Amino acid sequence: MSRRFAQLAFSPAVRRHQHEHGSDRAYGRMLEGPAAADPIGPAEAEFIAERDSFYLATVGENGWPYIQHRGGPAGFLKVLGEHTLGFADLRGNRQYITRGNLDHDDRVSLFLMDYAHRTRLKILGRARAVEDDPGLLAALTAEGSPGRPERALIVDVEGFDWNCPQHIPQLFPRDAVEQALGTLRTRVEELERENARLRAAG
Structure with missing residues (x-):
């Protein structure tokens, strides 16, 4: 920590x-x-660049916390500097809870998970919405993003914490599982053909 x-x-x-x-x-x-704010080091930058989702927590005017999931292509959350992160905020259900909460309190918590390697990174910072900078929004919009970008969200990182793997279930992305199964199927088919050839030759 x-x-x-x-x-x-x-x-x-x-x-x-x-x-x-x-x-x-x-x-x-x-x-x-x-x-002093923690600088984002190489290990943190690499981990962030590999994530295709994270959870973002804010606090509303009524004091209630709110957690929202953010997802996109791997690396859609970008490291802009040793104390700064940014991403394109995509249009969703148009409730604007996170956006409204930031008008009240700019403090945020980001929770980044890697279930396959049972690793998590928690980040505390202050976020601001940038509504009128098309150039910044374009730079932050990841290729293949699944929605329409509405604004840029910039997070000034204050501190972060790597957690131990205790109690994290080991889960794997569907595409990784399908790729592994495809490799196994191919190998099984090769062995079956080899087995049939040996039987025919015997």
Whole structure:
């Protein structure tokens, strides 16, 4: 866990529970040091570029959290700098809950999953919608995006945390499974032909 992520996530109430359950010593040192935003490193950039979906959490004016799924071609969430992410926000059901929440509170949490490798990356940041920049929107729109881009969303990353694989189920994308099954079918057919040839020759 990064120092900045801990500074943002470990509120006094969280620290109280850590103390009660004996984990405060392990995490306490992470609160030390300057409150500087975490830079996105090569490992984070590579992981982000491979994702074809993530979850985005915001908070509404009424205090209720809201989580929305975002999906697209792998790499549609783009690293724009060592502290900046961006993506083209596609038109959906036109409820605009996330968009409205950002007018109230720009704090967001992104949750990126890789079920095949049982890996997850959590990101805390501040997001802003850019409504009137066609050039930026075009640059962020990934080829093969499944919808109409309405605006650009830019996330200024504050902190991130890599989680351990405990309790993450190992799941595989359908296309990867189909590819593996296709390879197996081809091999089975080759073995069946070879078996038939050997029987005929015997």
